[in-house]
Amino acid sequence: MVSSEFWTLALAESQARGVKDLPLIKVPHPVGTISLEALHAVAESVVDAIAGKLMRGSDSTSAGNRMASQQDEGSAAASLTVPNDPAEMFSFFCDRGWTDGLPVLPPTLAAVQKMIAAGGNKPDVVLGIIPPLNGVATVEKVAANAVMAGCLPNYFPLVLAAVRAMARPGYNLDGVQTTTGNIAPLAIVNGPCRNQLAINYGANVLGQGWRANATIGRAIRFVMTNIGGARPGSFDKSTVGQPAKYTFCFAENEEASPWQPLHVERGLARERDTVHMFGASGVYSAVDMASQSATGLLKTYSLTMTGGLASGVTSTEVLWVICPEHAAILERDGFSKDKLRVELFARARIPYDNIADENLALLAKRRPLWFKSGALREIGVVDRPEDIWLVVAGGAGAKSAYIPGRTGTRMQTAAVEGFD
Amino acid sequence: MMENLIEIVNPLGVPRAQVSKLAPRRHRSLTGRRVGLLDNNKPNADKFLQLIGEMLQARYAELTLLAKCKMTRMESDGLVQLAESCDVVINAFAD
Numbered sequence: 001m002v003s004s005e006f007w008t009l010a011l012a013e014s015q016a017r018g019v020k021d022l023p024l025i026k027v028p029h030p031v032g033t034i035s036l037e038a039l040h041a042v043a044e045s046v047v048d049a050i051a052g053k054l055m056r057g058s059d060s061t062s063a064g065n066r067m068a069s070q071q072d073e074g075s076a077a078a079s080l081t082v083p084n085d086p087a088e089m090f091s092f093f094c095d096r097g098w099t100d101g102l103p104v105l106p107p108t109l110a111a112v113q114k115m116i117a118a119g120g121n122k123p124d125v126v127l128g129i130i131p132p133l134n135g136v137a138t139v140e141k142v143a144a145n146a147v148m149a150g151c152l153p154n155y156f157p158l159v160l161a162a163v164r165a166m167a168r169p170g171y172n173l174d175g176v177q178t179t180t181g182n183i184a185p186l187a188i189v190n191g192p193c194r195n196q197l198a199i200n201y202g203a204n205v206l207g208q209g210w211r212a213n214a215t216i217g218r219a220i221r222f223v224m225t226n227i228g229g230a231r232p233g234s235f236d237k238s239t240v241g242q243p244a245k246y247t248f249c250f251a252e253n254e255e256a257s258p259w260q261p262l263h264v265e266r267g268l269a270r271e272r273d274t275v276h277m278f279g280a281s282g283v284y285s286a287v288d289m290a291s292q293s294a295t296g297l298l299k300t301y302s303l304t305m306t307g308g309l310a311s312g313v314t315s316t317e318v319l320w321v322i323c324p325e326h327a328a329i330l331e332r333d334g335f336s337k338d339k340l341r342v343e344l345f346a347r348a349r350i351p352y353d354n355i356a357d358e359n360l361a362l363l364a365k366r367r368p369l370w371f372k373s374g375a376l377r378e379i380g381v382v383d384r385p386e387d388i389w390l391v392v393a394g395g396a397g398a399k400s401a402y403i404p405g406r407t408g409t410r411m412q413t414a415a416v417e418g419f420d
Numbered sequence: 421m422m423e424n425l426i427e428i429v430n431p432l433g434v435p436r437a438q439v440s441k442l443a444p445r446r447h448r449s450l451t452g453r454r455v456g457l458l459d460n461n462k463p464n465a466d467k468f469l470q471l472i473g474e475m476l477q478a479r480y481a482e483l484t485l486l487a488k489c490k491m492t493r494m495e496s497d498g499l500v501q502l503a504e505s506c507d508v509v510i511n512a513f514a515d
Contacts, residue, residue: 002513018438032463032515043471054508056445081425112429135433144429227433362463
């Protein structure tokens with residue numbers, strides 16, 4: 001059963017998974033917000049069709065299920081010719097939905113060759129399968145998208161690592177690509193390459209102005225759109241999206257951190273270049289210019305984490321980007337990363353009474369841990385302290401950032417291969 | 421090549437060739453069958469599936485229902501158990 005808004009996506013996914021005759025029944029969208037009475041009427045209208053699909057001798061071929069893949073047009077051709085004039089070329093890419101709406105560089109054969117050479121892999125090496133259309137992410141296809149995004153060739157090993165990481169099952173890329181949520185892929189970089197490639201980890205770290213940050217994140221987006229086929233409005237079903245869906249990549253300020261950097265916590269050597277892929281559902285500013293102790297910062301941070309339903313209870317994992325000045329206060333007051341996690345976990349709780357009844361009912365299914373008998377009438381932001389990730393980044397000032405995640409998506413870490 | 425055109429590498433992905441076989445539908449009637457209800461954990465999905473299940477029960481004698489809510493693929497183990505204990509499954513997809 002598929003609601004009408006998701007019908008073409010369901011057809012495309014069943015085709016991509018090799019079951020184009022999957023018996024499907026369409027019901028009107030929306031389902032989630034209608035009354036029980038309305039739900040009853042919809043059920044009555046489809047129940048006999050459902051019974052028919054479940055039985056032998058039913059119309060299993062479902063002619064309606066057959067559709068041309070969105071990728072069919074020209075996807076098989078290895079190369080194409082495009083207008084040489086920059087404005088006409090930009091229009092060519094825009095008209096086909098191959099960009100994010102901003103200008104791109106042409107992935108000429110020479111530019112793509114240079115990119116591939118910098119990655120240290122053969123062009124036909126497969127990095128992963130990108131849903132929803134299950135496009136094969138070969139080194140060559142990723143290189144073409146990295147050129148379009150404006151990457152320098154020496155960024156390419158990081159893009160390859162990011163694609164490998166996000167294609168792992170734990171990232172749940174199917175969900176990230178097609179959800180109505182606003183999730184954006186976030187690449188966090190650790191290791192010496194941060195300085196060699198000028199990846200920003202200082203002032204305005206989550207903002208604009210650095211080619212490496214901007215184009216690595218953008219290349220990841222293009223891989224999702226062009227190789228995976230998740231175009232906004234068709235298969236990318238995000239209701240409102242967010243600006244980070246254009247590009248979202250930053251590095252940890254290892255130099256200013258009093259703690260182990262993220263990649264070392266993840267078991268890699270400090271000198272190993274690393275990319276972590278997180279699923280980010282927004283950036284919440286945690287302004288605290290007044291607190292002079294960890295006690296004050298803990299209050300501010302836990303208040304930020306419980307500031308709304310989306311920031312409070314819908315993430316499998318969450319991320320803090322802690323500014324160096326806050327990190328120094330926390331360290332001075334005896335906070336290790338683990339202690340900070342435990343304290344935030346204990347404090348970031350939302351009382352049942354602050355949550356709408358319908359949401360509580362849903363949460364009882366999704367977050368059963370918080371509804372056991374004898375439980376306090378409150379819901380934690382995550383289920384365990386270790387689901388809170390902490391990185392230090394940013395410049396001067398006392399402003400940190402909280403980045404909630406997504407249900408069912410866990411951060412994936414990949415070492416960068418072939419960069420020197 | 422004409423002067424006003426240039427050649428580029430096609431940035432679009434080629435879908436992985438995959439053909440899977442659908443589970444056979446072995447039963448000519450749902451009478452006495454075990455019907456799995458696989459809910460995607462979105463609001464109303466469980467209620468909607470339950471309604472469908474009850475309507476099927478009204479139409480077919482001795483039809484039993486087994487409901488399961490699905491969180492994500494990361495918990496796919498439960499899907500195998502569901503497949504083993506049902507004759508047919510109805511899955512809710514989307515919002």
